[in-house]
Amino acid sequence: MRRFKHLSPVIFLFLWFVFSSYQTPDTLPKHVIDSIEKRIENGINPSIAIGIIDKKGPKFFNFGKTSKEGQLVEEHTIYEIGSITKVFTAILLAQQVMGGTISLDEPVNSYLPSEVVMPVKGSDKITFGTLSDHTSGLPRMPNNFTPANPGNPYVDYKVEQMYSFISSYEPTRKVGAKYEYSNLAQGLLGHILSLNTDLSYEALMIRNIASPLKMEETKIVFDQNMKNNLAIGHSNGVEVENWDIPTLAGAGAIRSSTSDMLKFLSANLGLTETSLRSAMDMTHQVRHDKAGGMRVGLGWHIKKGANGDVIWHNGGTGGYRAFAGFVKESGKGVVVLTNSTASIDDIGFHLLDPDSELKEVLSKSDAVQVPEEILESYVGSYELAPNFSIAITREGTQLYGQATGQSRFEMFPKNNTEFYLVAVEAQITFQVQKDVVESLTLFQNGQEVVGKKIE
Structure with missing residues (x-):
């Protein structure tokens, strides 16, 4: 059974070792x-x-x-x-x-x-x-x-x-x-x-x-x-x-x-x-x-x-x-x-099935460095739904997000535009056109939600 979903936005409900198919492994790969x-x-x-x-x-x-x-x-x-x-x-x-x-x-x-x-x-x-x-x-x-x-x-x-x-x-x-x-x-x-x-x-x-x-x-x-x-x-x-x-x-x-x-x-x-x-x-x-x-x-x-x-x-x-x-x-x-x-x-x-891939799991240590001027350009408010937005803030080289009525969370850069969360399975990607940040997209639970930058 799938988890009961509220009507609110989805965001924060937020080998090398080779073994035969016929032999139980003594350890996992x-x-x-x-x-x-x-x-x-x-x-x-x-x-x-x-x-x-x-x-x-x-x-x-x-x-x-x-x-x-x-x-x-x-x-x-x-x-x-x-x-x-x-x-x-x-x-x-x-x-x-x-x-x-x-x-x-x-x-x-x-x-x-x-x-x-x-x-x-x-x-x-x-x-x-x-x-x-x-x-x-x-x-x-x-x-x-x-x-x-x-x-x-x-x-x-x-x-x-x-x-x-x-x-x-x-x-x-x-x-x-x-x-x-x-x-x-x-x-x-x-x-x-x-x-x-x-x-x-x-x-x-x-x-x-x-x-x-x-x-x-x-x-x-x-x-x-x-x-x-x-x-x-x-x-x-x-x-x-x-x-x-x-x-x-x-x-x-x-x-x-x-x-x-x-x-x-x-x-x-x-x-x-x-x-x-x-x-x-x-x-x-x-x-x-x-x-x-x-x-x-x-x-x-x-x-x-x-x-x-x-x-x-x-x-x-x-x-x-x-x-x-x-x-x-x-x-x-x-x-x-x-x-x-x-x-x-x-x-x-x-x-x-070895052809079926493991999903990528990133930890804090996998974060890359992004120039502070790029991080600063993402600061602002992004509206995902009426009366529901994500506020992006910055403290030094650390970017934070906070959804309406929710606690603040850390965001870690995968590259200059893609960021991931570690406590929940979610990613945020910023859309930039001609050096202007237009929106972000939240990826979570198999869904994509776009939030337009409003300030």
Whole structure:
């Protein structure tokens, strides 16, 4: 699940070592370690926990602490895995399909209370398969999602609200026409699978997946051991609340550890023979390639890699990011967990696919020198939105920025026009025409926001 976004501007929610694809490394490549250590040194990620599995067995690589004053993380440290929950939901779906109680192509409406009417555009009905592969036509989130507490936004969203939205929603596209990532669809799917077994989503997941795989640290409701080993979630260096997701649990409610997640990946790879093998294999089968050229199975996303297809999913909640993926051709699986909203997907992809690049991480020591007269030319106010601007100031050779209603932050030069922040993943580039500074562009969270210089 992606982090709940306020309507305010986005800014400050602010080998060398070569190893075989068939052999678990005793250490990570130096450039990967360097990248991770920079992220932790900069305060971007308080901790990063990595697990790698292949036929030789599991290996764990842990960096950082559960919180600023917390304990060192290890393979039993607990993190929220967010939307990786969706592939658990897909396996539960596959199990019921194989058990003959439902069909992937079966409309889901008859499995809901009679007063709930699934929306359609055209004659095709929403099926179990289209809920799982993100082609149902349901939106990412319902429009009656109005959390009382943005720090824990899903906790008060009720089943009755979900039913009300579904029954009144008017789709903008036909079922199966287009990929649209939907937390609502996946949450609804988990809810229906739960209704079909008279179990809560958590009880169903534990009975059918966690217990058979001996994943004792994989639950929704914290037990005491999980509380003791919890990595505290962070957003922009600040501790935040955990997310509770009762109604849409199948979309992102699970908590787990790298130890347990490697058991899960081992079973998906067939390294561990389990009763879940056939159901897991069903979820890996490609259903369409409508996700921007990427293929999609049941829950899983699939991209081409140098060593074979990378079958993967990521996750994010208010204070965590997670990645899990594997390559059947190489027999290798990777999980990466962090207690920060800063993405670690690039680490997971790179460890599975050497052609997938690590993102650039810069620290204060990487800053270059820029003449003070150039720095002085950037001083001023830049409007990014009505009533929201960034004020740029200078003290000697240090440039600072401060957004409306926010704390001041340091800016470090990459070159004469590009500057980066270290505590959050963001960059600012100044646009200069004929020696006149016209605007700046903020790059953060995959978005670009232009601010015109107004004084």
